[in-house]
Amino acid sequence: MNLKISALEYIRQVKSRNISAEDFMAKTMEHIQRIDGNLHAFLSLNEKAIDQARVIDKKIKSGEKIGQCFGMPISIKDNICIKDSKTTCASKMLENFIAPYDATVITKLKQQDAIFVGKVNLDEFAMGLTTEFSAYGPSKNPWNTDYVPGGSSGGSAVSVSAFECVASLGSDTGGSVRNPASFCSTVGFKPTYGLISRYGLISYANSIEQIGPLTRTVEDTAFMLNLISGIDPNDNTTVDNHNEDYLKDIDSGIEGKKIGIIKEMIGEGIDSNVLSATKNAISKLDNMGAICEEVSLDMVKYSVAAYYTITATEAGSNLARYDNLRYGYDFSVEGYEFNSYIEKARKKLGPEVTRRMILGGFVPSAGHAGKYFLKALKVKNKLTRQINEAFKKFDLLIAPTVPVLPFKIGEKIDDPVALFLIDINTVTANLTGKPAISIPYDISHGLPIGIQLIGNSMNDKLVLQAARALEKTVKLPEVPI
Ligand code: GLN
Numbered sequence: 001m002n003l004k005i006s007a008l009e010y011i012r013q014v015k016s017r018n019i020s021a022e023d024f025m026a027k028t029m030e031h032i033q034r035i036d037g038n039l040h041a042f043l044s045l046n047e048k049a050i051d052q053a054r055v056i057d058k059k060i061k062s063g064e065k066i067g068q069c070f071g072m073p074i075s076i077k078d079n080i081c082i083k084d085s086k087t088t089c090a091s092k093m094l095e096n097f098i099a100p101y102d103a104t105v106i107t108k109l110k111q112q113d114a115i116f117v118g119k120v121n122l123d124e125f126a127m128g129l130t131t132e133f134s135a136y137g138p139s140k141n142p143w144n145t146d147y148v149p150g151g152s153s154g155g156s157a158v159s160v161s162a163f164e165c166v167a168s169l170g171s172d173t174g175g176s177v178r179n180p181a182s183f184c185s186t187v188g189f190k191p192t193y194g195l196i197s198r199y200g201l202i203s204y205a206n207s208i209e210q211i212g213p214l215t216r217t218v219e220d221t222a223f224m225l226n227l228i229s230g231i232d233p234n235d236n237t238t239v240d241n242h243n244e245d246y247l248k249d250i251d252s253g254i255e256g257k258k259i260g261i262i263k264e265m266i267g268e269g270i271d272s273n274v275l276s277a278t279k280n281a282i283s284k285l286d287n288m289g290a291i292c293e294e295v296s297l298d299m300v301k302y303s304v305a306a307y308y309t310i311t312a313t314e315a316g317s318n319l320a321r322y323d324n325l326r327y328g329y330d331f332s333v334e335g336y337e338f339n340s341y342i343e344k345a346r347k348k349l350g351p352e353v354t355r356r357m358i359l360g361g362f363v364p365s366a367g368h369a370g371k372y373f374l375k376a377l378k379v380k381n382k383l384t385r386q387i388n389e390a391f392k393k394f395d396l397l398i399a400p401t402v403p404v405l406p407f408k409i410g411e412k413i414d415d416p417v418a419l420f421l422i423d424i425n426t427v428t429a430n431l432t433g434k435p436a437i438s439i440p441y442d443i444s445h446g447l448p449i450g451i452q453l454i455g456n457s458m459n460d461k462l463v464l465q466a467a468r469a470l471e472k473t474v475k476l477p478e479v480p481i
Helices: 007-015 021-039 049-061 104-111 154-161 178-184 218-228 272-287 300-321 338-346 351-362 373-393 416-425 427-432 460-471
Strands: 042-045 073-077 115-120 167-172 187-190 210-215 258-262 291-295 396-400 436-444 447-455
Touching: 007 021, 007 049, 007 218, 021 042, 021 049, 021 073, 021 115, 042 154, 049 115, 073 154, 104 218, 115 154, 154 167, 154 178, 154 210, 167 187, 167 218, 178 187, 178 436, 178 447, 187 218, 187 460, 210 218, 218 436, 218 460, 258 272, 258 373, 272 291, 272 396, 272 436, 272 447, 272 460, 300 351, 300 373, 300 416, 300 427, 373 427, 396 460, 416 427, 436 460, 447 460
Parallel strands: 073 115, 073 167, 258 291, 258 396
Antiparallel strands: 042 115, 167 210, 187 210, 187 436, 396 447, 436 447
């Protein structure tokens, strides 16, 4: 049984009864048991997955109506709620938290007969970009297990790239889908803000984050988007996409499209291998009839500072509920006054989350807000105006997803600012609400490099079409697992 197939190929094969959902699931589970001790993509597994796959096969045999996923194994980042399953956010605070309801994306995938193979690792509460801040230990990059897989949706990217599932859902607040996709050589997509419901995603910085798919191909991402996008009465920030079919016309190519190369994302600090891969991608796009030209978004240089100021503020408020009363209960209030009680309760949170919460208490506080939080909002607005201006001239923008190659586990863990700066190429799409994709492009020194394409709001389809055109020109070696 070949597990190394795309989601669409899986569907074709199950539909034509070439393979059974049960066999594929059983093989997937076996494969996970064999390799995940080393990679640590999963935090928990769905014990019923094989039984659920058997039910799908029965339905197929008896000619019953069947959902579009045909029992395909999907992994889910552990900050997305699946009813009656543990949802830990890779935090000790939620170690025993059982989600009481399904996230909207989960409901939609269940309706389409997807099977959730398990919950996957992340940086605690999605804060980080290496998965090293998981309270349950880091995930490892399947391309070289000494290296970080990226994050915060590291488990999602590892599970897709190591064939432990066919597709995954992650969340992207400042790059958390695209960064690990780039580091593990998978496709990772952050849609336009509001395209996918956040209902049931445990909030980190809800004004800018989105759930997004990680897959092996661009077509698979379009397929997933078809299933999970659209308006949701449970999330008032969702937008109506009129049931857009993202797979339709995916092969239309990019002839005549104008593509802006973001100057600030290929400058100082960029790894030379990443730069040459980007130049190579640009010349291929040129050859396919696109018109590529440099464009400057000078607010990008303040984007990381603004991003961390805004996200810390939202995290400070979103995570205030983890007070040992509503969540994470393990000692009684007896013998404490308020401050000492909260202080003790919060000790369950790891160092990165603690850092963000302290920052998030300070930057929006009276007397400091003007200098930090309000200023950050101004940067966000100005950056949005600049990118909107750029989209008057260009159809798409291009940049490397991450300016550096994957680095070793432990290498940067003690240097939070160095880690923050690596987000320079991804946070712009979040701060401005634009759709952005990372596709596998190159392997250098055995480590993956991803290329990012950014589109204008609600132009998600064009982003996918361009990504598909570029993807067709790429032939990469197989992941050495
Ligand atoms: N590295 C960024 C952060 O730590 C992005 C995280 C994310 O997108 N969830 O905030």
